[in-house]
Amino acid sequence: MTVSHLSAHMSRFRLTVDDHLMIAHSLDDPFFGPAQRLHGATLHVHATYERPGLDTHGVVMDIGAATDLLAVVLEPLRHQNLDELPAFENKLSTTEVIIAYIAQQLAQSLPEHHGLTAIEIEAGENPRARASVRLEL
Amino acid sequence: MTVSHLSAHMSRFRLTVDDHLMIAHSLDDPFFGPAQRLHGATLHVHATYERPGLDTHGVVMDIGAATDLLAVVLEPLRHQNLDELPAFENKLSTTEVIIAYIAQQLAQSLPEHHGLTAIEIEAGENPRARASVRLEL
Amino acid sequence: MTVSHLSAHMSRFRLTVDDHLMIAHSLDDPFFGPAQRLHGATLHVHATYERPGLDTHGVVMDIGAATDLLAVVLEPLRHQNLDELPAFENKLSTTEVIIAYIAQQLAQSLPEHHGLTAIEIEAGENPRARASVRLEL
């Protein structure tokens, strides 16, 4: 079986998988108004893996593997107060900073030589706002 | 202008408006596993107002009024740690308990004689689970 | 083939299909504030058909038929200024009144003896508000 002839001239394939986090935190800067108080958020997390072509199985990455890699990165953050985690204490744990952290951790955990050229992490923090970060590998 | 002839034989009209809350809390019972820790949630809140027919303006309720009534009820909960609020301290502030509280507060704030016969509050606490409560007026 | 043994004790089956309308209108009553001006809306219309059990084909109604019945009712309203349509002129064409009209027209067009006991029409007029009406048949 072959899939490679199909991907000729394709410039970019992407696979996105979803998960979520429920965290508490406070943003200790007057800039953030009421969000200076200890509050919380459900982050709807979307991880995108990007390659210029497909692998030998005709995929960007196995969906199960893509989901598991993200879950491993999110696990230490689940049901936590970020104010008390070393990765975020004394830092402003904005949605942007959290997704940058997730992207960096995910990038470090990727299998070598899988051909990925970029990853993106998007997080919706409320029904009307979301942030994303793109990391070139 | 009249709208009443249109609503003959209609058994139920509903209007739903959306808002959201970002709160911290902990659920102090081993039943809740990792949610015993201080964590947080964005609650996607949907309030539904129900009437057997329409009012003289051909609506269940003005959308702006429906939105404002909900916002007034949610205001004291925004960006709060529920563990420290009198309404929830020493209680299990599950999503179900929070929406029951919102429903009760909303019911008490409704304008008299507006003809509403029920309200419902639904809250999504994560992308894969949501709870609702219906309160007959 | 038979499906009837599966539906024993089931109290209610529902089928929902989607369509949409793009209309202009004005709401000529100070109650509606800026919506007194001629403006417009895309209505995301959801029609639900309800039966206590399934028909001989194991469905509430054929999805294609359910979609076509709704489309026939919506057709005269598509890309119209409701202020100029006989059904709505000199009336307040609120979302509630529009869905009541759609529900009545749909009820009249239903095939006899198909066993439907109720229909519902829901319309989202903006991303944060929607209205519905239920009509018992």
Place this chain on the structure above:
Amino acid sequence: MTVSHLSAHMSRFRLTVDDHLMIAHSLDDPFFGPAQRLHGATLHVHATYERPGLDTHGVVMDIGAATDLLAVVLEPLRHQNLDELPAFENKLSTTEVIIAYIAQQLAQSLPEHHGLTAIEIEAGENPRARASVRLEL
């Protein structure tokens, strides 16, 4: 801790959790047109549990337990050709019949005395149509 005082006068609490199925099947009746051919569907499955009040933990049911109960019922159907499963062979495996089957299996697996009075299963088979069934317990 107590939650019971909050639920007084509340008529109905509901909890909904999501999962999905990817199945192949054919509908062997000319009524179904092109769906007579072997094809497939992703069913977006939503299970709703309903109670008149809350349990001693202030919930309808633990979200994890609600999700697991549904997963156990769905497991034998995942990645299957329904035409070859005893539960569906020689039957019309319409979305309605599938959800009725899921509802019945789920009802039988519910823990006794948990106070549930109804369950509902909804399944979206495509982006523009979905079916649901309600089973009184």
Place this chain on the structure above:
Amino acid sequence: MTVSHLSAHMSRFRLTVDDHLMIAHSLDDPFFGPAQRLHGATLHVHATYERPGLDTHGVVMDIGAATDLLAVVLEPLRHQNLDELPAFENKLSTTEVIIAYIAQQLAQSLPEHHGLTAIEIEAGENPRARASVRLEL
């Protein structure tokens, strides 16, 4: 507090906020078929702000500020008939033209020196179609 070390090697951060418009208009060209008639639309508007890194508060832009900037641009269009607005009269006010206008107005209203390198405006005009425009700053 510092966040800058987290954003090293990150190529692109984005923040998206949502709003909506309800407008009437007509498209006076036979190319548009029934949309030549006066009709209307709810535009689900999504504004995206883009920067190569984060600002000193660890964000792309304050969510409240991002939302307010968009609202100021949308205000003159709310509940209007675009055929009568100077910005659109005698022009084809397609969704693409409307979002280009919003993007230009938003670009002109951005605070100087905030480090934004691009904005995007997306608008869904119906449940099955949406358009977007990207403006490099």
Place this chain on the structure above:
Amino acid sequence: MTVSHLSAHMSRFRLTVDDHLMIAHSLDDPFFGPAQRLHGATLHVHATYERPGLDTHGVVMDIGAATDLLAVVLEPLRHQNLDELPAFENKLSTTEVIIAYIAQQLAQSLPEHHGLTAIEIEAGENPRARASVRLEL
């Protein structure tokens, strides 16, 4: 009427339209675990057309034409078992391979000289995963 002055300095316009497919298939490689069995999927297909500016009607492409072009490409795949179609037999018909095929077929069917510079096809195969491909023209 003119729209061209509005698009000066705009780098990229996009139009996205939606459709769906319901297919059966099997993935004959141990890599895919239970998906080696004959199963099925509803693919939520989103086609995006991209241009650096707008055409003489102020659009990327007529929405109806954009929808019809996609429908023509999807038609031979609707309600099919991909294992039996020449385009996919003896190939791994992963979501990525299917969208690459759709993108290639769509690219070949585009009207000449319409100014499109890229197309993208995205397909959601389940509620928690989706893949996309971008094809530069």
